[in-house]
Amino acid sequence: MRIPLANLLARNPLPKVGDLMTEVIRTSDRVRELIELLSAGDQDGVERVAKEISTLEGKADDAKNAARSKMPVRLLMPVDRRDVLKLISQIDAIADCAEDVGVLLTIRPLSVPEDMKPVLELFVDRVLETIREASKLIDLIDDLVESGFSGPPAEQVLEQAAILGRAEHEADKIQDQCAKVLFNQEDSMPPAALFMWTKVLNKIGDMANHAENVGDQFRLFVAG
Amino acid sequence: MEPTTIVLAVAAIAGLYMAWNIGANDVANAMGTSVGSGALTIRRAIIVAAIFEFGGAMLVGGTVTNTIRKGIVDLDALGGDPMVIAVGMTCCLIAAGLWLNLATYAGWPVSTTHSIVGAVVGFGLVAGGFNAVNWLTMGKIAASWVISPLLGGLLGFLGFVFIKRRILNVDRPLLALRGWGPIMVFPIFAILALSVLFKGLKPLKLDLALGPSLGIAIATGLVASMVSVPLLRRFTVIASQERADRTHRAERVFLVLQVLTACFVAFAHGSNDVANAVGPMAAVLGATSGELAAKVAVPHQVLLIGAVGIVVGLATYGYKIMATIGKKITELTPSRGFAAEFGAATTIVMASKLGLPVSTTHTLVGAVIGVGFARGIGAINMRVVSGIVASWFITVPFTALLAAGLFVIGRLWLN
Numbered sequence: 303m304r305i306p307l308a309n310l311l312a313r314n315p316l317p318k319v320g321d322l323m324t325e326v327i328r329t330s331d332r333v334r335e336l337i338e339l340l341s342a343g344d345q346d347g348v349e350r351v352a353k354e355i356s357t358l359e360g361k362a363d364d365a366k367n368a369a370r371s372k373m374p375v376r377l378l379m380p381v382d383r384r385d386v387l388k389l390i391s392q393i394d395a396i397a398d399c400a401e402d403v404g405v406l407l408t409i410r411p412l413s414v415p416e417d418m419k420p421v422l423e424l425f426v427d428r429v430l431e432t433i434r435e436a437s438k439l440i441d442l443i444d445d446l447v448e449s450g451f452s453g454p455p456a457e458q459v460l461e462q463a464a465i466l467g468r469a470e471h472e473a474d475k476i477q478d479q480c481a482k483v484l485f486n487q488e489d490s491m492p493p494a495a496l497f498m499w500t501k502v503l504n505k506i507g508d509m510a511n512h513a514e515n516v517g518d519q520f521r522l523f524v525a526g
Numbered sequence: 527m528e529p530t531t532i533v534l535a536v537a538a539i540a541g542l543y544m545a546w547n548i549g550a551n552d553v554a555n556a557m558g559t560s561v562g563s564g565a566l567t568i569r570r571a572i573i574v575a576a577i578f579e580f581g582g583a584m585l586v587g588g589t590v591t592n593t594i595r596k597g598i599v600d601l602d603a604l605g606g607d608p609m610v611i612a613v614g615m616t617c618c619l620i621a622a623g624l625w626l627n628l629a630t631y632a633g634w635p636v637s638t639t640h641s642i643v644g645a646v647v648g649f650g651l652v653a654g655g656f657n658a659v660n661w662l663t664m665g666k667i668a669a670s671w672v673i674s675p676l677l678g679g680l681l682g683f684l685g686f687v688f689i690k691r692r693i694l695n696v697d698r699p700l701l702a703l704r705g706w707g708p709i710m711v712f713p714i715f716a717i718l719a720l721s722v723l724f725k726g727l728k729p730l731k732l733d734l735a736l737g738p739s740l741g742i743a744i745a746t747g748l749v750a751s752m753v754s755v756p757l758l759r760r761f762t763v764i765a766s767q768e769r770a771d772r773t774h775r776a777e778r779v780f781l782v783l784q785v786l787t788a789c790f791v792a793f794a795h796g797s798n799d800v801a802n803a804v805g806p807m808a809a810v811l812g813a814t815s816g817e818l819a820a821k822v823a824v825p826h827q828v829l830l831i832g833a834v835g836i837v838v839g840l841a842t843y844g845y846k847i848m849a850t851i852g853k854k855i856t857e858l859t860p861s862r863g864f865a866a867e868f869g870a871a872t873t874i875v876m877a878s879k880l881g882l883p884v885s886t887t888h889t890l891v892g893a894v895i896g897v898g899f900a901r902g903i904g905a906i907n908m909r910v911v912s913g914i915v916a917s918w919f920i921t922v923p924f925t926a927l928l929a930a931g932l933f934v935i936g937r938l939w940l941n
Contacts, residue, residue, distance in 0.1 A: 453695025
């Protein structure tokens with residue numbers, strides 16, 4: 303049938319990003335369980351959860367590929383195609399970091415110094431909260447498209463991006479605190495463990511950094 | 527049987543077929559945005575289309591009909607034989623109809639307008655040689671095919687940017703709508719009235735010059751916006767404190783306004799596209815009645831046949847396409863549909879008044895893209911757009927060749 307008008311309107315490619323975010327949150331939320339098991343000294347549990355995170359990360363990758371492939375080249379979109387692709391890779395990077403945390407913890411079994419346990423758990427909570435704030439931005443996409451990327455939903459996006467930025471800053475501060483507690487133990491800790499811990503803390507912190515980048519990407523959408 | 531009778535019969539059937547095709551497909555395209563946004567149910571869309579297509583065809587359709595009948599091909603250059611013209615125009619209808627049928631089957635976004643114009647050019651080339659075709663008129667028509675989507679796009683863009691800035695994104699959209707609504711109603715009625723009045727009412731011997739028609743058009747627009755004030759007041763009762771709810775309600779008001787633009791689009795389509803079927807039919811009728819030289823107006827009955835054919839096509843087959851389109855165009859919200867339809871209809875009515883046969887569908891597509899550029903649409907498939915551009919370069923040569931071939935056969939039969 304000759305209906306150019308019906309074929310003209312393609313589905314909005316952004317909603318697929320919501321599916322990706324759901325998978326990424328499912329993946330990153332397991333990091334909390336991972337750290338709890340690590341604190342409890344259950345290395346078998348750590349290995350098991352790390353493996354599960356890896357599986358979940360695979361699913362997130364599938365969602366990422368689905369989101370990317372559903373974005374044909376010849377679409378006129380209200381936002382720059384490259385910005386959407388960057389958004390997708392930033393969200394996906396959160397899950398990648400979660401997987402890396404699991405992998406690092408299985409390479410060399412680590413034990414958590416008693417002083418560090420509460421700070422570490424607080425750190426992970428703050429990071430996960432940052433990611434949840436980022437996902438609230440994704441929920442705003444429909445409203446944003448609906449309003450032509452301006453007006454009240456655009457203001458809401460900027461507010462939410464600011465909240466996200468503050469959450470990331472909080473996570474950063476706890477990370478520094480965590481590192482301080484860690485290096486208080488430097489005499490009683492093998493250098494290799496110290497090295498691994500630095501890496502682990504950085505990876506967990508990176509999850510929040512990528513979540514913050516999601517916010518920056520949204521700022522670009524609204525500004526462009 | 528007399529050859530004249532045979533030609534007349536074949537021409538009538540081909541014309542009806544063409545009109546049916548226009549009704550089934552083109553009108554569905556024109557009304558699709560209203561059905562998709564939910565402004566009109568399919569049944570109501572058909573009723574609106576029937577009434578306003580009819581009105582557009584009868585009141586403004588004559589100019590485009592004349593262009594297709596006489597403007598493209600210089601009838602004097604074809605020699606004195608009226609039968610040549612009768613057979614040729616019949617061949618044009620058949621060629622355009624066949625091509626449309628093929629395109630519909632294959633899903634190509636071709637235009638009924640382009641098909642018939644191409645066919646008439648092909649016939650003219652074979653019958654009277656290169657000089658028989660009025661290339662100046664043809665150039666204007668071809669230029670209008672590029673300009674009309676661009677203009678529709680520009681109006682759609684400006685319309686949606688305006689709606690976005692002044693209504694949807696302000697603190698109190700419903701209050702804004704109360705103020706701006708009547709101002710938006712004004713151009714719709716003014717342009718409609720102007721197109722009907724300015725040398726449009728020839729059949730009623732009422733055609734006015736620009737000055738008086740402009741005055742009456744402005745008055746009509748003013749009256750319509752005055753009437754819309756209390757109506758809009760009723761529709762914009764602020765029921766909720768939630769800002770999102772209020773924006774949502776503003777969109778609901780656009781549903782009401784979109785009914786207006788839907789009528790406008792149907793009218794514009796009638797004024798422009800009915801001529802595609804009617805123009806050649808009128809030429810055949812004129813030639814067979816031996817009135818080739820006399821400057822007769824397009825017979826009203828012929829316009830009527832075309833309009834009826836379109837409505838029948840809409841009711842019998844357009845229903846199906848409309849249902850498909852309604853499901854597929856849900857991305858277009860009422861405010862966007864309003865902006866797109868207004869841009870397209872204004873462009874088409876203006877082109878019709880200039881006697882330029884433009885493509886309704888292509889202009890509407892241009893208007894929708896304009897709304898897309900105003901960041902109003904999630905995503906627009908540019909593949910469809912390039913398909914449309916490609917169809918400009920294919921349709922005209924193809925129908926020209928087909929009409930030329932058919933005419934060569936027809937001429938053999940005539941001799």
